[in-house]
Structures are given as structure tokens and as C-alpha cells.
Amino acid sequence: MADGTQHDRWYTAADLAGLPGLPSSDRRIHSRAERESWQRRQRERGKGFEYSFSSLPPVTQAVLLLRDRPAPLAARRRNTLAPSEAHLRSVWQRYEAAKQSMKDMAAMRLQTLDTVASLVRGGTSLMDARQIVADQLQREGVRGGSAASIARWMQDVAQADRKDWLALLLPHYSGRTSTAEIEPEAWELFKADYLRQEQPTASSCYDRLERIAAARGWELPSLKTFTRRIIRELPRAVRVLAREGEEALAKTYPAQERDRSMLEALDGVNADGHRWDINVRFPDGSIGRPCILGWQDLGTGKLLAWRLGDNENSDMVRLSFGDMLRAYGVPGSVYLDNGRAFASKWMTGGTPNRYRFKIREEDPTGLITTLVGADNVHWVTPYHGQAKPIERMWRDFCDRIAKHPAFAGAYVGNSVANKPENYGSRVVEWAEFERVVTSEIHAHNARTGRQLKSCAGRSFDATFAASYARIIVRKVSDEQLRLLLLAAEAVKADPITGSVHLAGNRYWTEALSEHAGRKLVLRIDPWHLQGVAHVYALDGTYIAAAECTAAVGFADVNAAREHARGKKQYKRAAKDMLAAERLMDAASVAAQLPDMTPPDAVAAGVLAPVFGLHAKKPEPAPARATGSEGPSALDLLMFERAQRMKENQL
Structure with a gap:
């Protein structure tokens, strides 16, 4: 040319x-x-x-x-250089934040440019290729798909790498950005009403605000404007915290996923208690929902030991922990629930927790602390089931054991609103309950197809057995097993004989004479208080085994605990009944009496005059020689006035 x-x-x-x-x-x-x-x-x-x-x-x-x-000169200058790195980062950030409809439009534009390029490579001129593709887009109803638009899209990606075209072709349309004005005070009133834990609806808050606005002379935009602004300006976390509370807010944060596949058997165990949703008749004849306290291996998921009882207490913790030690050995670390049963100083004394912020020197070292070590006792987050893998096992038990056919009619549901129709129709005997639970726990450990990484389809039993064979097990001696017996509060030996008393039972042996008047610790089988008690010094030194010489107390600690609980319930019931009958005191009654005021004056239907009260009645006039006596002038005046009043009333 x-x-x-x-x-x-x-x-x-x-x-x-x-x-x-x-x-x-x-x-x-x-x-x-x-x-x-x-x-x-x-x-x-x-x-x-x-x-x-x-x-x-x-x-x-x-x-x-x-x-x-x-x-134009500006256009030529814009296309002579490739987009900068900062510009490309900006357009990709904008692309990531765009709605899916905008991303779909960018993908359509990219496909359009690819089609034009294919036509040009096939011999079609560029302008014809644009027009051909534009005609096809218009036939498909694509908005803005003209040949001129295609030329602008090509201009947008000129000198840019092919990998960045998608972000560069994103439409610049941002939608509606203007919003109706809201009176600042009205907005604050709406937020204060809406952000409450009673969770009022936005429409009810808006209705109340309309009544206030009518009195203030405000003009309010639509309810939709308020709800859009709530969503736009208040993060979801703020809305959840204000309307649903901290617990709901915590659930919105993703739970931490922990990999336990690297743990071997007994590297770590976690313990927790669970209350069954079953009505059971306890050995003492009372009826209630029993508890289970278990110890689960973290690496393999197997339930190693458990105890059943009426309530979660330190005795169940001690005995179940002893069962685990006797059967398998000492674990490397323990992860405990924050309940008071585990926080007992006889179990975890020497380690701080939320009930024990200060460790005193005279406090005995807890059993678990002694065997595992203070650094290996860990307390999980209170009221947070995700912190303990054993909670997942309790959920399985709720389905596979609590709803077992042997307990049909005794299942009471897991909430007040979730009770079966046959609720309360049957009570399971304690022996039957123990038998079924024990059998089903063994079945739980033996069930294959487990999805835990360490199991790989095997059962908990098989996985634990394979790992247990590879590790060095720390077993406890008979002397250490004695620590698993009941630990009473530090008792003081008799200053003369050295004997010690527990729950009305007296224990003595000759070796106690050397410790007369000192504080000692008794450990004994909780189910046989009248047996042998093992006596320790406060520092954990074993002294001797003392026989029960005066079996005058209760049969066991559970009986003593039941008696104390019954007495407390009796006193509480009496106080509650008194409070129910006497809802007000005398001062409250006096305060309710209204002050008496004089009654209002009563209006008469007809008024009549009273004669002779306006002046002293005149003395009789002396007899006259002529004429007769007649009415006085005052009487005549009063009579005339009365006549006029009567006529006026008629």
C-alpha cells in the first residue's frame, strides 16, 4: 500500500x-x-x-x-505495553469477588474471541469474522453482542497474556449502588430492636419503628432497604452473636480436624461421662437414668474401660481408671472432661484446672497425676463436645444401645420434646441393664468397617491389638493398684490409739500407733467399707493395712451418699413447699393495701328549705287589745321565697 x-x-x-x-x-x-x-x-x-x-x-x-x-493516541499508547502486574492482580481480585453471572459473561466473551480467532485463521477477514459471530450472538439473544462490542473486547485484552483474558473480559457493570437514605437515629433504633437474642423478625421491628417515625415526623424507606443494609453492613458473625449468642457463634467457626493416625495404643486416652436415656431400677429400688464413665484410646478408638452408676462421681473415675490400668497398663497422656468428678484433688491433685487455680503443698498428689505426670494431664474445653473423640462414641451408643430391643419401653428420649409414645411404660432392672450394655460395648469394639485412618476398615479391637503388640507397656504393681481404692478426705488419727474413722467405721492396726494425732489418708474398696483399709501418709507413703474393728457404719459409701442426698432433698423440698405457699411476706401484703380516701359528696335529687334556722324565733308579742296574732314579716318573706323556688323547679 x-x-x-x-x-x-x-x-x-x-x-x-x-x-x-x-x-x-x-x-x-x-x-x-x-x-x-x-x-x-x-x-x-x-x-x-x-x-x-x-x-x-x-x-x-x-x-x-x-x-x-x-x-486515537491514547488508545495506541494503552495497547503498546502489556498490563502491569499490579493491574493484573487487581483485575483477578475483582474477578474473584464478582458474582457467578458476571463470571459467566466473561467466559462467554472469551469464547467469542476464540471463535473470531478461529475464523480468521481459516481465511475469513477480521471484520467479517466479527460480524458473523455478532450475528450469531444476536440470534441467541446475547445482550450487547455486536461487532463493535467484540472489537472493544479485543481491545481490552490486547498485549495481554492469554491466561489473563478471562479476568480482563469481566464486565465493568457493578449494578445498583445508590440506596435510600435512612435517618441515623431511626437506623440505630432498628438495630437495637433487631439485634436481640429474642430474635424478633425484621418486619415486627419495622412496624414498631414506623410508629416511632410517625411521632417524630421521619420518612422511612422500605423494609427491604433496612434488611439489605443489615446484611451489607453487619457481618454474619455479629448478627449471630447478637441474636443467637456466643455458643451459636462458636459453631460457625469450623472445627479443628485432628489426625490421630500417628498415635499408637495407649499413647493417649480421653475420658468422659454420659447419662443414658433409659429408665433403670437401681439396686436400692430407686428409678432413674444411669451414667457411664469410660476411657477411650485415642489412636485406635477402642473403649478400654468403663463403669456404670447412678451419678458421675470421683469413685467411678477411680475405679474405671483402675480397670484400664489392670487390663492394659498406664497411658502416656490423658485428656479429661472438666467435670468435678475428674477435677477431684484425689484424682488430679497437683494439676491446675478451672476448679483448682492454686496448688497447696498440703494437698495430696492425685492418682492420675502420680501415674501419668502433671505435664501429661490435659483438660479439654468445657461444654465443647468436639474437643473429645469419645463424644462421637456416645452418639453411637445413643442409637445402638439406648434404643436396643431389650430396652423397649424404657427409652425416655434425649429431650423433653423428643419422647416416644411408649415413654415410661417399662423400667429395666439393673442386672439386665449391665448385661446388655457390657455385651453391646464388646460388639462396638469388634465391629469391622471402621473409617478411622488407623483402622483402615478393621475393628477397634483388631487395630488396638496390632498396635499394642508393638509398644512397650507400663504395668502397675499391686501396691500401685491400691491407689485405685476410695480416697477419703484426709482424716486425723485418734490422738491416743491412732485409730482412724471413716463413715462410722473404725480402722486400726498396731502400726497406726506411731501416727497418733496425725492426718492420714485412707483408701478402701468403696463397695466394702467394712473390709480392709489401706492407710497412707499425706506424702503418699504406705503405712499399713488396717482392719475394720467397729463395723457400725453404713454398708458402703454409696449408701452414705444416698442418705446425705436424701436428707438434702428432703430439706430442699420442705423449703420449696414453704416458698410455694408463702409467695409474699407481711411487708409485701401491707404494701398492697390501698390508702383509704373520703367518699365523694352525694348530690340530692330535690332541695327543700329549712324554716326557722336563719334567725332566732321572735318572742310572742304581748296581747293586744284589738286584732289577732299573725305571721311575722320574716316568716312571710321565707314563705314567698320557698314558693318561688318550687315554681321554678316545676
Whole structure:
């Protein structure tokens, strides 16, 4: 193409082939030029001819004018350099934050440019390719899919890498950004009403605000404006905390996923208690829901030891922990529930917890602390089931044991609103309850197909056995097992004989004479208080085994505990009944009596005069010689006035 103005330019047949209004091959271009006598000249370089712009058809001239029109200086400057790294980071951040509909539109634009490029590679001119694709987009109902739009999209990605085209083609339309104005005080009132734990609906808050606005003379936008602003300006965490509380907020934070596959058997155990949803008749004849306290191996998921009872207490913790030590050995670390049964100083004395912030020197070292070590006793988050894997096992027990066919009719449901229709129709005997629970726990440990990483489809029993065979087990001696017996509060030996007393039972042996008047610790089987008690010094030194010499107390600690509980319940019941009958004291009654006021004056239906009260009745006049006595002048005046009043009333 020669230099000069547009009308002075010359084009070869190759330049013109395929343009609108012209043939698509060089040979046919030459034939048409010969037939229509186009103005031509010899090419300055090479063979052949060049044809003048003025000889071309009008449609071709228009295309050439649009195609060869020089771009604005700013546009040429924008496309000469590739987008900067900062700009690309910005557009990708904008792409990530965009809605899916906007991302779909960017993908459609990218596909459009790919189609145009394919047509051009196939021999179609760029402008024809744009028009062909634009026509197809319009037939498909794509909004804004014109040839000019395609040209702008190509301009947007010019000089950019192909991998960044998707973000660069994202539409710049941001939607509606203007919002109706809300009176600042009205907005604060709406927030104060809406962000309450009673969780009022937005519509009820808006209705109350409308009544206030009517009195204040405010103009309120629609309810939708308020709800959109709540969602836009208040993060979800703030809304959940204000309307549902801290516990609901904690649930919105993803739980930590912990990998236990690297733990071997007894590397760590976790313990917790669970109350069954079953009505059971205890050995003493009372009826209630029993508890289970268990120890689960962390690495393999097997339930190693458990005890059943009426309530979770330190005795169950001690005995179940002893069962685990006797059967398997000492664990490397323990993860305990924050209940008071585990926090007993006889179990975990020497380690701080939420009930024991200060450790005193005279406090005995707890059993678990002694065997495991203070650094290996861990307290899980209170009231947070996700912190203990054993909670997952309790959920299985709620389905597979609490709803066992042997307990049909005794299941009471896990909440007041979730009770079966046959609720309370049966009570399970304690012996039957123990038998079924023990059998089902063994079945739980033996069930195959476990999804735990360390199990890989095996049962908890098989996984634990394989790991147990590879580790070094720390077993406890008979002397250490004595620590698992009941630990009473430090008792003081008799200052003369050295004997000690527990729950009304007296224990003595000759070795206690050397400890007369000192504080000692007794450990004994909780189910046989009248047996042998093992006596220790406060520092844990074993003294001797003392026989029960005066079996005058209760049969066991549970009986003593039941008696104390019954007495406390009796006193509480009496106080509750008194409080129910006497809801007010005398001062409250006196305060309720209203002050008496004089009654209002009563209006008469008819008023009548009273004669003779306005003045002293005159003395009788002396007898006259002539005439007779008649009414006085005052009487006549009063009579006339009474007559007029009567006439007025009529």
C-alpha cells in the first residue's frame, strides 16, 4: 500500500481479496478490475498491479476507511505495553469477588474471541469474522453482542497474556449502588430492636419503628432497604452473636480436624461421662437414668474401660481408671472432661484446672497425676463436645444401645420434646441393664468397617491389638493398684490409739500407733467399707493395712451418699413447699393495701328549705287589745321565697 491520503492509496489484489463487495481470490480481483476499468499502476516492488482507492466499490471503500482509520493516541499508547502486574492482580481480585453471572459473561466473551480467532485463521477477514459471530450472538439473544462490542473486547485484552483474558473480559457493570437514605437515629433504633437474642423478625421491628417515625415526623424507606443494609453492613458473625449468642457463634467457626493416625495404643486416652436415656431400677429400688464413665484410646478408638452408676462421681473415675490400668497398663497422656468428678484433688491433685487455680503443698498428689505426670494431664474445653473423640462414641451408643430391643419401653428420649409414645411404660432392672450394655460395648469394639485412618476398615479391637503388640507397656504393681481404692478426705488419727474413722467405721492396726494425732489418708474398696483399709501418709507413703474393728457404719459409701442426698432433698423440698405457699411476706401484703380516701359528696335529687334556722324565733308579742296574732314579716318573706323556688323547679 502506497503512502498518502486515503484517496491516494493503492492496494494490491491480495489486500482487497475477501473484503465486502469484492471477490475472495486474487485472480477474480484482476478479472473484475479489467472488466470495470479500474485505475491501476505497476507495483514499485515485485510484479503485478496496484489499484486506486477511488476505483473500488463504495462498500469496500467504507470498510477500508474503518479498518485503516488511525486509532486515537491514547488508545495506541494503552495497547503498546502489556498490563502491569499490579493491574493484573487487581483485575483477578475483582474477578474473584464478582458474582457467578458476571463470571459467566466473561467466559462467554472469551469464547467469542476464540471463535473470531478461529475464523480468521481459516481465511475469513477480521471484520467479517466479527460480524458473523455478532450475528450469531444476536440470534441467541446475547445482550450487547455486536461487532463493535467484540472489537472493544479485543481491545481490552490486547498485549495481554492469554491466561489473563478471562479476568480482563469481566464486565465493568457493578449494578445498583445508590440506596435510600435512612435517618441515623431511626437506623440505630432498628438495630437495637433487631439485634436481640429474642430474635424478633425484621418486619415486627419495622412496624414498631414506623410508629416511632410517625411521632417524630421521619420518612422511612422500605423494609427491604433496612434488611439489605443489615446484611451489607453487619457481618454474619455479629448478627449471630447478637441474636443467637456466643455458643451459636462458636459453631460457625469450623472445627479443628485432628489426625490421630500417628498415635499408637495407649499413647493417649480421653475420658468422659454420659447419662443414658433409659429408665433403670437401681439396686436400692430407686428409678432413674444411669451414667457411664469410660476411657477411650485415642489412636485406635477402642473403649478400654468403663463403669456404670447412678451419678458421675470421683469413685467411678477411680475405679474405671483402675480397670484400664489392670487390663492394659498406664497411658502416656490423658485428656479429661472438666467435670468435678475428674477435677477431684484425689484424682488430679497437683494439676491446675478451672476448679483448682492454686496448688497447696498440703494437698495430696492425685492418682492420675502420680501415674501419668502433671505435664501429661490435659483438660479439654468445657461444654465443647468436639474437643473429645469419645463424644462421637456416645452418639453411637445413643442409637445402638439406648434404643436396643431389650430396652423397649424404657427409652425416655434425649429431650423433653423428643419422647416416644411408649415413654415410661417399662423400667429395666439393673442386672439386665449391665448385661446388655457390657455385651453391646464388646460388639462396638469388634465391629469391622471402621473409617478411622488407623483402622483402615478393621475393628477397634483388631487395630488396638496390632498396635499394642508393638509398644512397650507400663504395668502397675499391686501396691500401685491400691491407689485405685476410695480416697477419703484426709482424716486425723485418734490422738491416743491412732485409730482412724471413716463413715462410722473404725480402722486400726498396731502400726497406726506411731501416727497418733496425725492426718492420714485412707483408701478402701468403696463397695466394702467394712473390709480392709489401706492407710497412707499425706506424702503418699504406705503405712499399713488396717482392719475394720467397729463395723457400725453404713454398708458402703454409696449408701452414705444416698442418705446425705436424701436428707438434702428432703430439706430442699420442705423449703420449696414453704416458698410455694408463702409467695409474699407481711411487708409485701401491707404494701398492697390501698390508702383509704373520703367518699365523694352525694348530690340530692330535690332541695327543700329549712324554716326557722336563719334567725332566732321572735318572742310572742304581748296581747293586744284589738286584732289577732299573725305571721311575722320574716316568716312571710321565707314563705314567698320557698314558693318561688318550687315554681321554678316545676
